[in-house]
């Protein structure tokens with residue numbers, strides 16, 4: 070085999086789900102040692118195509134040739150790994166209670182005297198591996214205690230440990246902070262250049278594509294609509310190829326916040342799931358018609374803060390007041406009744422039910438409205454279904470039908486379904502955590518417009534995001550969160566990104582929000 | 583006839599928490615499992631020197647052939663169906679009631695006591711009071727593990743299993759002690775009740791209680807598949823955290839699911855007492871609830887499926903004992919068939935997988951043929 074022969078070749082791959090043609094006659098050759106980026110709208114079939122390579126999905130037609138060898142009828146992840154394919158999924162698959170080393174070696178643990186599991190040797194091996202690829206980890210750490218960025222590093226090492234030389238990463242940067250993202254790309258680049266690995270990257274962030282890849286493949290509705298050399302294209306052209314139209318990304322003018330205080334948080338304290346204090350006394354005011362953006366590196370208390378407001382997580386101190394009423398001790402149901410909606414960052418666990426249907430997911434919270442009830446007991450399923458269909462249309466949620474389980478949707482469409490549900494309550498307060506994670510650029514534009522419409526309608530909005538661009542585009546006011554405390558409060562437009570980054574990483578400003 | 587004792591297997595099945603959807607594919611693999619099970623059964627019969635066709639004919643004749651047999655099968659269906667629905671209604675809400683036996687015993691005992699003490703009252707008063715007492719006793723006994731689960735996060739599978747033994751031994755103590763009848767010839771049982779259901783088909787177990795069972799099944803079916811509460815239960819069972827976040831009173835629904843489950847079990851106890859034994863006896867149930875649980879799990883807690891599968895299992899049970907008599911083959915063979923069905927159900931994932939591989943292969947072959955033809 071010559072150096073330039075393709076290492077992976079998809080030949081006329083089609084994948085049909087009962088609801089949709091997820092891949093439609095895709096032919097694609099990936100060259101050995103290249104950094105290939107795969108982009109496309111939500112539901113375009115990117116994840117599905119990579120799942121075919123990794124043996125999680127079997128194509129209805131066509132085949133894949135890995136290093137000159139056709140995948141077998143019984144291709145599965147074990148075989149894929151043996152052929153050198155490693156995949157880092159969007160939702161990690163680590164054992165939380167195991168150490169870093171144990172996770173990395175899962176299934177291939179070194180053995181001593183034929184019987185005993187050799188912990189020392191394992192740690193040594195993992196250390197050597199992490200040094201070789203420039204991915205520092207501490208083999209003895211328990212995975213549960215690691216940040217998302219570190220967990221991802223473990224996932225990558227796990228793939229490398231099994232001898233992968235084709236590394237697939239499905240939206241790896243969606244969960245990372247900007248600094249972590251830069252670090253990741255540095256490592257990936259060195260892996261590609263120095264170890265001549267092949268990397269396939271799925272992402273929605275076009276600047277990452279430009280920064281990192283040699284070639285880009287664009288998918289649209291299951292088809293591969295184009296492959297271009299990164300050096301010969303730009304973000305605008307890629308976006309147009311993906312969405313089929315020019316994106317506007319208009320400059321969004323700030324709203325006109327009123328003086329009416331809607332939500333007041335004072336001295337709020339709360340614990341995280343491990344029982345450590347994660348919110349350490351937060352004071353924050355939210356006015357009608359205002360978007361307050363919370364900047365911070367993930368894991369500094371954002372999730373706990375938002376869950377406390379919604380009543381999902383018990384508070385250990387302080388109060389939350391809504392329109393003058395203390396809601397600190399109320400249940401989510403009561404808080405919703407008083408006019409708060411919530412988009413959680415933790416989509417799979419809190420924001421939706423994977424097994425329930427799209428309709429059921431979209432209707433939760435409205436099932437007791439008279440519109441969806443007959444005789445006060447009966448659920449009007451047909452009405453609910455047509456309602457869910459209309460809502461899907463309105464928010465461009467692409468599913469194969471609203472009576473399919475939620476888990477059959479692509480990642481971005483799940484997110485749109487959650488947003489559709491929460492926005493449809495028409496509440497005066499919105500708590501939004503990571504609204505556009507894993508969402509394609511066309512949909513981001515759409516979601517941003519929706520958020521601004523809400524503000525124009527006089528909603529008070531708390532917006533948490535790991536994406537500074539998003540915060541700067543939408544917010545009227547910005548606050549920085551570091552280790553469970555607010556370290557600064559600024560009017561958007563009067564501060565630069567550099568300054569914000571300083572406060573996000575522990576710098577302090579003595580101003581009350 | 584001895585009964586399946588597969589509690590450990592049940593516990594394992596609960597632990598993997600079966601999926602909640604009945605898909606066409608699942609029904610197909612269920613059908614294949616049943617056919618395979620019958621084939622295995624036939625193989626065993628051949629090994630033992632019997633003619634499988636004759637045996638299976640005897641089985642179906644024994645279950646459906648005569649009015650009396652058919653009556654017994656229907657009565658059995660009612661029991662399986664009520665217990666199966668009891669399991670389903672709780673499981674749908676995300677809480678597992680393994681304590682149906684205990685609730686059944688307390689329901690039966692309450693009904694028997696009321697039925698005996700109210701002697702002299704009009705028949706319908708007795709039946710209604712006994713019914714209420716049974717349902718109340720069963721529901722109350724299920725409420726305890728429900729509240730423990732919701733408030734103190736005590737695993738309900740463990741508590742309900744323990745409460746089973748507690749109830750059975752306590753009832754046994756009562757029937758041998760304070761509540762022991764003075765009637766002669768009864769070793770351990772309460773006083774006989776004043777009125778009872780009369781058989782609909784002579785000499786069969788089918789009696790007036792079938793109407794009550796029918797009504798109860800209908801209500802549960804409606805609750806689970808048509809009502810708003812059923813919708814909320816389904817959401818709770820699928821993801822409790824999401825349900826709470828969405829403003830559903832998940833805790834309440836879980837307790838409600840458990841209590842309704844217990845009420846159904848209490849009803850089964852009452853039906854046993856009023857329909858068959860005319861008093862409470864120590865061995866009121868021979869693991870009826872566990873049979874129902876099995877049916878429920880195989881049909882993934884879908885009420886309609888549970889009703890249909892109950893009829894099928896009733897045929898196997900009633901026909902099995904008839905086969906024992908007429909074809910001379912041991913009824914254990916039918917137990918093997920049942921076990922094999924369950925076994926294949928547990929392997930359902932594998933069956934589905936091979937179905938998929940098989941159809942993929944065929945598709946590939948077909949396209950190759952097409953390409954060659956072109």
Ligand SMILES: Nc1ncnc2c1ncn2[C@@H]1O[C@H](COP(=O)(O)OP(=O)(O)OP(=O)(O)O)[C@@H](O)[C@H]1O
Pocket residue numbers: 086087088089090091109110111112113114115116117118467468469476477478479480481482507509
């Ligand atoms: N298990 C499944 N069952 C049924 N349909 C599915 C399943 N998985 C994916 N699909 C459908 O296949 C299509 C492609 O989905 P896929 O997950 O590959 O999209 P994607 O390009 O990765 O999108 P995203 O950027 O939103 O993650 C979608 O229409 C989706 O609804």
Ligand SMILES: [Mg+2]
Pocket residue numbers: 115116117239479480481
């Ligand atoms: Mg995807």
